[in-house]
Amino acid sequence: AQSVTQLDSQVPVFEEAPVELRCNYSSSVSVYLFWYVQYPNQGLQLLLKYLSGSTLVESINGFEAEFNKSQTSFHLRKPSVHISDTAEYFCAVSDLTGGSYIPTFGRGTSLIVHP
Template identity: 90%
Template structure:
C-alpha cells in the first residue's frame, strides 16, 4: 500500500518570497512521484514528475522538486512566487498494482500568495 502526506493544508506567502510545500510518501515498492496543480474551478494539471535519474526535477514555470529517498520526501519549492501561483497543489505517488498504475493523491496544500 502507498500513501502520501502533505503536512500543510494552507501556506500563505508574500509575493516574490520563496515557498516550500512539503510532501512525504510511503510505499513498499519503487514509486513515481508527481506534483499536480489545481487552479480555482479547474481540473488538476501536471506540474512536474520524478520517474528516475536526476533527483531534482523542474517545471516550466519556476517550480522544482527534489526526490529524497532516505527521507521519503518530494518537497516542492519556488524561489519567488507570483500572484498567479495561488492554487491548490497536490502531491501524488504511483506504483504498479497488478500490472496497472494506481495513483494516490495527498490531501492538497493551498498556496495563498499575498500581494
C-alpha cells in the same frame, strides 16, 4: 497501498518570497512521483514529475522538486512566488498495484500568495 502526506493544508506567503510545499509518502520498492496544480473551477494539471534519473526536477514556470529516497519525500519549492501561483497543489505517487500503476493523491496544499 501507498499513502501520501502533505504536511500543510494551507501555506500563506507574500509575493516574491520563497515557498516550500512538503510531501512525504510511505516507502515502496518502486515509485513515481508527481506534483499537480489546480486553479479554481478547473481540473488538475501536471506541474512536474520524477520517474528516474536526476533527483531534482523542474517545471517550466520556476517550480522544482527534489526526490529524497532516504526520507521518502518529494518537496516542492519555488524561490520567488507570484500572485498567479495561488492555487491548490497536490502531490501524487504511483506504485505497482496488481499490475497497474494506480496514482494516490495527497490531501492538497492551498498556496495563497499575498501582494
